[in-house]
Amino acid sequence: MVNEREVKYDEFARFILPVGPVHPALKEPFHLKIIVKREEVLDVELRLGHVHRGIEFLAENRNLIQAIYLTERICGICSHSHTTCFIQALEEVGGLKPPERALYLRTLIFELERAHSHLLLLGIMAYQIGFDTLFMYTWAAREKVLDLFEEITGNRIHHAMNVIGGVRWDLTPKMAEKTIRVMKDIEVTTRRIYDFFRGETVEKRLSGVGLLSQHDAHELCVVGPTARASGLVFDVRKDDPYAAYGDLNDSFSVISKKEGDSYARTEVRILELFELINIVQAALDRLPNGPINLGESPVRLMRRIPRGEAISRVEAPRGELIYFVKTNGGDGLERLKIRTPTLANIISLKKMLIGCEIADVPVIVTSIDPCLSCANRITLVDHETGEVKVVNADELRRKKS
Amino acid sequence: MIALEILLATLPLVFLLSLLFEGIDRKVHARMQRRIGPPIIQPFYDFIKLLVKENIVPTTAARSIFNASPSLAAASSIVGAAIPLANLIARTGIIGDLILVMYLLTMSSIMIVVGGSSSGNPYGAVGFSRKIMMLIGYEIPLLISVVSISIKAGPSLIYYDIILAQIKSDKCLACAYISSATAALTFLLCISAAVGVVPFDIPEAKTEVIHGPLIEYSGPQLALLKLAKSSTIFSLSLLAFTLFFYFPTIYELSIVLGEIATLGACLLGSLMVMLLTVTLPRTVFARLKIGQAFKTYWFFPLPMAITSLMLSVLGW
Amino acid sequence: MWKIASRSRIKSPWIFHLNTGSCNGCDIEIVAALTPRYDAERLGCVLVGSPRHADVLILTGPLTSQMMPRVVRVYEQIPEPKAVVAVGSCAISGAPFLGSYSIEGPLDRIIPVDVYVAGCPPRPEAIIRGIVTAVKRKFG
Missing domain, CATH: 1.10.645.10 (Cytochrome-c3 Hydrogenase, chain B)
Structure with missing residues (x-):
């Protein structure tokens, strides 16, 4: 009984906070889907590619x-x-x-x-x-x-x-x-x-x-x-x-x-x-x-x-x-x-962000000094077909290793 | 009835003064950053511009609450500022008006976040939870410090009685008793959190939660919310000055130069209080995190407020 | 009465800045316009975080296909009356990215633009002048 209530409470307390692509903390657009429980960040999904220019x-x-x-x-x-x-x-x-x-x-x-x-x-x-x-x-x-x-x-x-x-x-x-x-x-x-x-x-x-x-x-x-x-x-x-x-x-x-x-x-x-x-x-x-x-x-x-x-x-x-x-x-x-350096650095964001508070998100994102106009240009990996491919953090990591 | 008429007459005065105070605050803030800064009447431009702008209500919002809360916030904070001002002019008071003022000011800041959380925007909800946490942090020491000073001055919960006590004892309360000095310090420390400026603008942090509760408001509703905020600043600095630092010489000014001089001196004093408690911190500090802010308030002002209450009960 | 309203609008342009694929050059110049040397706040310009508060939308960049729906959405979120300023050569013509598969620009194909500030990137003075011209033309 107690357990059930706790689970329900948890579900209620955690909600998804979209950060970006249009957000004052980010001078450039990129999207962070942050799953939070009260002030704590539980999970992060990273999405690049908004300023991809080919x-x-x-x-x-x-x-x-x-x-x-x-x-x-x-x-x-x-x-x-x-x-x-x-x-x-x-x-x-x-x-x-x-x-x-x-x-x-x-x-x-x-x-x-x-x-x-x-x-x-x-x-x-x-x-x-x-x-x-x-x-x-x-x-x-x-x-x-x-x-x-x-x-x-x-x-x-x-x-x-x-x-x-x-x-x-x-x-x-x-x-x-x-x-x-x-x-x-x-x-x-x-x-x-x-x-x-x-x-x-x-x-x-x-x-x-x-x-x-x-x-x-x-x-x-x-x-x-x-x-x-x-x-x-x-x-x-x-x-x-x-x-x-x-x-x-x-x-x-x-x-x-x-x-x-x-x-x-x-x-x-x-x-x-x-x-x-x-x-x-x-x-x-x-x-x-x-x-x-x-x-x-x-x-x-x-x-x-x-x-x-x-x-x-x-x-x-x-x-x-x-x-x-x-x-x-x-x-x-x-x-x-x-x-570009930001592409190498931006994947480390996921590691840094999990477990922090909402208030820390802009600080951490800024601390790696992301230059997304650099990084996003490279999001298109599939250049032969000319297809715009958005790579999330997991895929990026796979590509790295 | 006369009191009511004076109260109604002070409402436009509060409107003008609070926007003027905001303008001075912005100018001084800019000068401290070595900028020229906006003209002092900039808040009036902003207010009028927002008033004649389109009002958008998001479809996700709980319509009635979303629409009602800015007006409620503005009304309660303006009345909350008008009561002490009217009492100063009329030199009288009603029993319990001090409690009413404190209630109205809290009401105003609660209404702002309630409106924000009804907008259906997740940032509004985050702002709401942050504001409630901040309220628990600063509201208790703020109220205790007011209670402490009202015990000292009577005990009486009439705002003007406290001023009278200062005139009678020939000293401002903060100089007269240790307990009142502690209470004054607590009150001053709580102002910047109560009005929500850096370092305590956590519920409305622009880079973190995009203005939090204000995010979905536009046009006249936003104008009212901004007005609510600036009149809260005005009201709290006026209260801080008159409750704790009302030097009897200010009263004597009215004998020599007329009542306008007394009022002017009070406003000048509250301007100084605002510059010290609002403009200065927001220029020299970085924003705190919610946990840090909460801790700050429970480790410094709260024990101070309780000490002050105990001292004033003991008669110090 | 109307005169006061229009004067207030000219005197308090609140800016929302949106990067639609810019190289950052224009963006840092826009931010530089707020700093002590140029100090756009003396003209009432404030950089706001939510499009709902804004009067002037500043757009930089050649408008990538990913940002296009967002530009339209942000434009619609800004309450009337509003002005749009396109800053930088990219926003005006798309150059040098013209011809790319992921560029939808130039910008004025998608939303109405009031003032174009040319340059790669334009100087902060030019950007401030662009904002002031836009509000004067649109709200005056």
């Missing part, structure tokens, strides 16, 4: 220079990572070697992009826990980085810095000076933001929330700051240096934390901000003189790229980004395959 398909129908434009628009936050990764693969296929200065400039923009991305995440994190002031403060600091972008590349968001065989814009000494000045500013601001995050009200919301053990992190193949916060020490910049990271190897270290909770993931990003300020300063100090590209028209360079394939990877702000590029020997692509 970029791989489009890239295969365009020439290489148009594809650069397209890959830049995969994501507005890590646009430089995407083009760098793509162009590295093309240069590998074509046997082109960009000049040293171009590599340093790529690295510089890369790290500035990481600064803007991490500051953005810290601001969004503050917004999710209802701390508007910190959000405003962080985003005000981020504007300074965007100003730098505007001065160096001409754009705030899509920098269009990379071309085949080099970069588009050179850095004047005045810009370099300003960059160093802004980096000093950012360092001071980041220190203050770090103090904010270490303060009691924020730490209370973040620590112990969304635990991901080192074992799980390893099993689920998570990448980037999410992995590094769970005790995995892995960074493409150190382990497989690209651009100028080989030369700058001594100027930074890989940040890793053992705790594996949302607070650790946030802290890793804050500490990475300090590291990247070092990288920017070292890159500017050692910036070699010389040309910034191969001095040939990109169209001619594009035509010179033979048939072939290459894999390229970079450490985007959110983690390891992998491009597989197969050129067709003309000026187009035969196959483009992109594995």
Whole structure:
């Protein structure tokens, strides 16, 4: 008798809470079906694909220079990572070697992009826990980085810095000076933001929330700051240096934390901000003189790229980004395959979310810094039939193993 | 009967003042974030705009409750704010009006969540359960602190009697007795939860439950709910100031400068109370989780309120 | 009386932002418009979480087929009167995603758009101007 009543009560108390695709905590649409009992999350179903745009398909129908434009628009936050990764693969296929200065400039923009991305995440994190002031403060600091972008590349968001065989814009000494000045500013601001995050009200919301053990992190193949916060020490910049990271190897270290909770993931990003300020300063100090590209028209360079394939990877702000590029020997692509960091990270959400409270859901989702415009592009696995296939978390996991 | 007429006359005044208070709150909040912020009359724009907007009732909603609750919420909180204001102007009171005011303010916040939960939206239901939990958290210390101070001032449950007691004893109550000081602190701590702002806006958290109970409301209904919230803020800060910090000099002002001066001083004082208890916390704190908020209230204000009650019974 | 109402509407545009497949570039610029340097709240703009509270719908992205029914639904959920602002080149023309199998755009094929803010992505100033123009044109 008692048992029966309990079961009924349970059924009454648990109900399905749809989070998304349109939800203020998610700046981008994705769907979480959360089964809750009072405040506790019992089960999560993840659904991606709302912003799937078929970029791989489009890239295969365009020439290489148009594809650069397209890959830049995969994501507005890590646009430089995407083009760098793509162009590295093309240069590998074509046997082109960009000049040293171009590599340093790529690295510089890369790290500035990481600064803007991490500051953005810290601001969004503050917004999710209802701390508007910190959000405003962080985003005000981020504007300074965007100003730098505007001065160096001409754009705030899509920098269009990379071309085949080099970069588009050179850095004047005045810009370099300003960059160093802004980096000093950012360092001071980041220190203050770090103090904010270490303060009691924020730490209370973040620590112990969304635990991901080192074992799980390893099993689920998570990448980037999410992995590094769970005790995995892995960074493409150190382990497989690209651009100028080989030369700058001594100027930074890989940040890793053992705790594996949302607070650790946030802290890793804050500490990475300090590291990247070092990288920017070292890159500017050692910036070699010389040309910034191969001095040939990109169209001619594009035509010179033979048939072939290459894999390229970079450490985007959110983690390891992998491009597989197969050129067709003309000026187009035969196959483009992109594995974005968010796709690797988003499956770990299920592990983190189960057992938490409703109030923790936005915090946890933000803590992996999902960039769904990246991840959703890849949801379509079945590209031959042109069928839009929505992959849920279980299927994704099966695909992984 | 005269009291009733004054009460009716104060209703528009409450409407104006509570929206003005909200505007000042938003402006100061923005300035603290180094923004320019909206104009001070922004809440009036918002209110009028919402009033002339289309009203949508979702098909899943329990129609009658959904439609009735915003009006009830707004009416009870406006009357709850008008009674103390009218008493201040008329310098009189009715037996038990303090209890009535507290009841109306609680009623208003309950009506908001009842309306939200009748909308048929799961977020409204989550907001409802969160609000009820919050009510248990803050309502008890809030009421105990009021009881404690009414014992000190009489004992009397007439709002104006408490003010009279402060004028007679030549000191504001919070300065005069330890018990009242504790009660004042409890009351101030409870304000931000009672009006539901960060860090205690848990039932209406935008990023978690999408405004919770307010999610399905639109147009005039939403305007009324917003009005209910801002007049609750006004009423509670007015109560906090006049019950605990009514310095006798404020009364003496009326002898020199007329009654308007007394009223103005009270409003200025309650503005300060609002800035301290509503604007400041919502600028410098992050939102708490429901469990943390509940614990916060049961570990600090509740023991404080009980201590204050015991002290005031003992005569401290 | 009508004048007061229309003035209030112009002075308090509450925004609901919907991403219909955007690359995030426009989205972060919209959020940046609320931050201290641009501070859209000084014009009364508030980012709300529920379409029921909104006056202005801001759409970014080339409108993917998955989001299309949701865009229509969100548009219908917004109470009258309402204005729609399409932000970014994708929302205006679909470029560079035009020709993809999963793009249903451009946006104005599905719902009426009042103001187009061009750019990839447009600057926050342009977005604020777009909102103000939309409410002035629609509610003024």
